[in-house]
Amino acid sequence: MPVLELQGVSQEFGGLRALDGIDMKVEHNTIFGIIGPNGAGKTTLFNVITGIYTPTEGSLIFRDTPIASLSSHKVARLGIGRTFQNIRLFNRLSVLDNVKVAANWNRSAGLLASLLGMPAYVREQKQCSTKAEELITMMGLYEKRREYAQSLSYGEQRRLEIARALASNPCLLLLDEPAAGMNSSEKLELMDLIWKIRDDMQLTILLVEHDMHLVMNICEQIAVLDYGRKIAEGDPEQIKSDPRVIQSYLGVEQ
Amino acid sequence: MLWQQLLNGLTLGSTYALIALGYTMVYGIVQLINFAHGEIYMVGAFVGLVLVTVWDVNLGVAMVGAMAVCMLLGVLVERIAYRPLRGKSSRLSPLISALGASIFLSTLMALIAGVNTRRYPAIMDLSSFSWGPVQVSSMQVIILLVSALLMIGLQFMVRKTRIGKAMRACSQDLDAAALMGINVNRVISYTFAIGSALAAAGGVMVGVYYNAVWPYMGTMAGLKAFAAAVLGGIGSIPGAMLGGLTLGVLEIMGVAYISSSFKDAIAFGILILVLILRPQGILGEKISKKV
Amino acid sequence: MKLLEQWITGIIDPYYLRIIILMGINIIIALGLNITTGVTGQLSMGHAGFMSIGAYTSAILTLKLGWPFWLTLLAGAAVAALFGFVIGLPALRLEGDYLAIVTIGFAEIVRVFFLNFEPGGKAVGLSGIPQETSFSLVLIITILVVFFSQRLLSSRIGKAMYAIRENEIAAEACGINTTHLKVLSFVLGAFLGGLGGALYAHYMYYISPQDFDFMRSIEVLNMVVLGGLGSIPGAILGAAILTILPEMLRVVAEYRMLFYGALLVILMIFRPNGLLGDIRLYDLVKPKREKEVKPCRS
Numbered sequence: 001m002p003v004l005e006l007q008g009v010s011q012e013f014g015g016l017r018a019l020d021g022i023d024m025k026v027e028h029n030t031i032f033g034i035i036g037p038n039g040a041g042k043t044t045l046f047n048v049i050t051g052i053y054t055p056t057e058g059s060l061i062f063r064d065t066p067i068a069s070l071s072s073h074k075v076a077r078l079g080i081g082r083t084f085q086n087i088r089l090f091n092r093l094s095v096l097d098n099v100k101v102a103a104n105w106n107r108s109a110g111l112l113a114s115l116l117g118m119p120a121y122v123r124e125q126k127q128c129s130t131k132a133e134e135l136i137t138m139m140g141l142y143e144k145r146r147e148y149a150q151s152l153s154y155g156e157q158r159r160l161e162i163a164r165a166l167a168s169n170p171c172l173l174l175l176d177e178p179a180a181g182m183n184s185s186e187k188l189e190l191m192d193l194i195w196k197i198r199d200d201m202q203l204t205i206l207l208v209e210h211d212m213h214l215v216m217n218i219c220e221q222i223a224v225l226d227y228g229r230k231i232a233e234g235d236p237e238q239i240k241s242d243p244r245v246i247q248s249y250l251g252v253e254q
Numbered sequence: 255m256l257w258q259q260l261l262n263g264l265t266l267g268s269t270y271a272l273i274a275l276g277y278t279m280v281y282g283i284v285q286l287i288n289f290a291h292g293e294i295y296m297v298g299a300f301v302g303l304v305l306v307t308v309w310d311v312n313l314g315v316a317m318v319g320a321m322a323v324c325m326l327l328g329v330l331v332e333r334i335a336y337r338p339l340r341g342k343s344s345r346l347s348p349l350i351s352a353l354g355a356s357i358f359l360s361t362l363m364a365l366i367a368g369v370n371t372r373r374y375p376a377i378m379d380l381s382s383f384s385w386g387p388v389q390v391s392s393m394q395v396i397i398l399l400v401s402a403l404l405m406i407g408l409q410f411m412v413r414k415t416r417i418g419k420a421m422r423a424c425s426q427d428l429d430a431a432a433l434m435g436i437n438v439n440r441v442i443s444y445t446f447a448i449g450s451a452l453a454a455a456g457g458v459m460v461g462v463y464y465n466a467v468w469p470y471m472g473t474m475a476g477l478k479a480f481a482a483a484v485l486g487g488i489g490s491i492p493g494a495m496l497g498g499l500t501l502g503v504l505e506i507m508g509v510a511y512i513s514s515s516f517k518d519a520i521a522f523g524i525l526i527l528v529l530i531l532r533p534q535g536i537l538g539e540k541i542s543k544k545v
Numbered sequence: 546m547k548l549l550e551q552w553i554t555g556i557i558d559p560y561y562l563r564i565i566i567l568m569g570i571n572i573i574i575a576l577g578l579n580i581t582t583g584v585t586g587q588l589s590m591g592h593a594g595f596m597s598i599g600a601y602t603s604a605i606l607t608l609k610l611g612w613p614f615w616l617t618l619l620a621g622a623a624v625a626a627l628f629g630f631v632i633g634l635p636a637l638r639l640e641g642d643y644l645a646i647v648t649i650g651f652a653e654i655v656r657v658f659f660l661n662f663e664p665g666g667k668a669v670g671l672s673g674i675p676q677e678t679s680f681s682l683v684l685i686i687t688i689l690v691v692f693f694s695q696r697l698l699s700s701r702i703g704k705a706m707y708a709i710r711e712n713e714i715a716a717e718a719c720g721i722n723t724t725h726l727k728v729l730s731f732v733l734g735a736f737l738g739g740l741g742g743a744l745y746a747h748y749m750y751y752i753s754p755q756d757f758d759f760m761r762s763i764e765v766l767n768m769v770v771l772g773g774l775g776s777i778p779g780a781i782l783g784a785a786i787l788t789i790l791p792e793m794l795r796v797v798a799e800y801r802m803l804f805y806g807a808l809l810v811i812l813m814i815f816r817p818n819g820l821l822g823d824i825r826l827y828d829l830v831k832p833k834r835e836k837e838v839k840p841c842r843s
């Protein structure tokens with residue numbers, strides 16, 4: 001059974017069809033790549049999946065639940081975590097708090113319990129902190145845990161976004177151009193990290209990326225978007241040799 | 255009675271429309287509620303008053319003079335209070351800064367001119383004539399005519415001139431306009447200048463019409479004009495005109511048929527209803543946030 | 546409490562005591578607006594509306610129905626909170642700027658309402674409200690409010706509120722129900738505004754709609770902005786400065802609003818995060834004493 005299934009998903013912005021009848025199945029525990037030229041609709045696809053937009057047409061099924069009309073936080077709570085192409089951190093919260101905020105939603109303690117500092121609440125907070133600390137340690141950010149997110153370097157900010165996305169225990173992780181702005185050694189580390197996340201946490205990963213070397217290396221399945229349409233799908237070998245992909249996308253790069 | 259109220263409403267409404275245009279143009283380009291705009295209108299009324307009483311000029315000259323002074327003032331306010339904040343800070347900071355500029359200007363005027371209401375001298379024969387059952391004063395005719403002319407002029411400028419086209423480009427996408435080589439700072443200055451000039455014209459005419467000018471006249475008028483801009487659809491120039499006229503008529507009708515003591519609450523009641531039922535206003539387009 | 550009251554009225558000049566009590570009331574009100582605007586980032590320019598609802602509710606309950614004082618305080622705060630909920634609801638749909646206008650409109654409507662409200666004495670206002678608000682009461686309530694504010698802001702709910710201010714879309718993507726918390730921030734802000742208004746009414750003997758006009762809203766906003774949006778010490782400092790300063794500037798009272806206006810612009814340009822920025826009470830009370838312990842990695 002696929003983790004995520006899209007059927008005929010379209011998204012219009014006042015006449016512009018940013019997504020046009022996308023069908024897609026993402027199987028459990030795969031690393032699924034989405035590539036395509038700028039403006040192809042990759043980010044829009046992520047926004048539709050995470051409930052920022054309600055698609056104009058089509059249905060999205062996430063682990064048996066239709067999610068097309070759900071609001072963003074509900075989708076997140078069902079188990080979809082994401083990062084953003086243009087980094088969106090909580091700049092004036094500490095690194096640790098950035099992650100804790102996301103680890104926190106499913107706690108039961110309410111306003112009164114927090115105000116009065118009830119034991120259950122305190123216990124929960126401990127668990128949250130432990131979890132958040134584990135994640136930022138994994139991302140190599142432990143030493144910076146007390147600093148404001150805005151003071152981190154670009155690469156660190158990208159890693160913090162991943163830590164935050166993982167904090168709510170997602171089973172599907174969406175990464176929007178995670179390697180953008182990284183140098184080649186950082187990219188290698190990122191690749192290891194993505195593998196590690198997938199294997200350790202048994203996650204499914206959906207990845208938008210422009211770096212072909214990275215995509216071809218770590219993705220098991222790749223879909224190619226162009227002008228909002230899916231023009232090809234297959235494993236890296238199939239994509240590399242697909243004439244339409246070469247013409248509209250890969251060809252441009254060479 | 256009804257027709258009389260309608261005429262009075264349209265007169266009031268066209269002054270709201272003149273002020274609302276400034277809000278809507280600025281908002282269309284920099285997404286800022288220029289809280290100081292009501293104060294520009296107030297300053298316009300005062301400049302007109304000074305010109306008329308001290309230099310003894312006629313209404314037309316007073317209006318042109320007030321428009322010129324307020325253009326400069328509008329540009330100055332943008333330079334000092336908004337430009338340093340542009341693009342670098344949260345959305346909250348420019349809004350608070352605008353509020354500060356507004357309070358500063360009205361208090362400054364109160365210190366200079368005193369808080370008492372001042373009156374325009376009888377500069378012209380404010381006669382009125384009957385037209386059927388309706389009493390029409392010559393000032394009403396002037397307000398309606400001048401407002402219509404200014405708005406037609408504005409439409410022409412926005413549609414046909416270079417700077418007008420640049421403004422429209424900037425209101426579509428400021429960054430893209432900058433990339434295309436448009437001098438964004440200049441366009442923004444022009445926008446503030448034009449909006450301020452319209453407000454000043456409104457200020458002078460309202461000052462003469464109601465025969466009352468005071469330092470805090472801009473606060474309420476500004477808020478109501480902003481309500482009018484939102485009502486019509488913020489960012490839309492025809493929307494501001496329509497919103498201004500609608501609000502003016504509704505307010506006068508409310509006063510006439512409901513109660514005069516709730517006058518100021520009417521505009522805000524309408525505004526809140528509109529924002530909840532149709533946030534994009536009458537003529538505004540539905541916007542989807544870009545992520 | 547009685548003893549404290551006697552002792553304090555014995556040693557402090559009534560004029561200064563008055564300023565201190567008003568300062569305490571302002572701190573309570575500013576801490577309320579700090580939750581709405583400072584922490585959650587929802588610009589409210591009509592806080593005086595909540596204050597006047599609290600003030601009138603409690604005063605009328607005291608004067609007309611003879612309720613006990615503490616109960617009228619709670620009732621004033623609760624009714625204000627209810628209106629906070631009603632005004633918070635448009636926040637579900639509206640972006641920052643529109644919300645600001647709605648809050649101004651709300652406060653104006655409230656003011657016009659009380660101008661025409663028979664049991665509230667219309668434009669004349671209500672007088673003869675017994676002076677029940679004492680130094681020790683204000684002190685105790687202020688301490689409680691600071692304490693619970695601090696608890697809230699360091700709790701998961703407070704952190705989520707900061708997250709909304711910092712980036713609403715990302716907050717949603719983290720599973721935070723932003724609409725829910727935005728409304729909550731209005732309710733809490735309004736509650737404290739109403740509480741402050743009720744205390745104010747029972748201190749001043751007399752209230753009228755002019756006490757809660759647009760300028761009053763701006764004054765409270767100024768306290769929060771001056772001290773630092775989102776910071777508890779900031780709101781306290783801002784409220785203290787803006788209570789004392791007007792007293793010192795009394796000779797030049799006309800310049801007060803001029804100064805406020807200029808202050809807002811200058812602060813936004815040079816210190817948009819206020820005097821104390823985001824400094825938390827926690828940072829002041831517990832200076833960094835933690836040793837960096839590196840976790841062992843496998």
Ligand SMILES: Nc1ncnc2c1ncn2[C@@H]1O[C@H](COP(=O)(O)OP(=O)(O)O)[C@@H](O)[C@H]1O
Nearest residue numbers: 013018038039040041042043044542543544545
């Ligand atoms: N909120 C929006 N409103 C209008 N157009 C949008 C919006 N979001 C995206 N678009 C348009 O949709 C197209 C696809 O954009 P996007 O998904 O960001 O592309 P990609 O991520 O593949 O580079 C672009 O033409 C973009 O301008």
Ligand SMILES: [Mg+2]
Nearest residue numbers: 042043044085
């Ligand atoms: Mg993209």
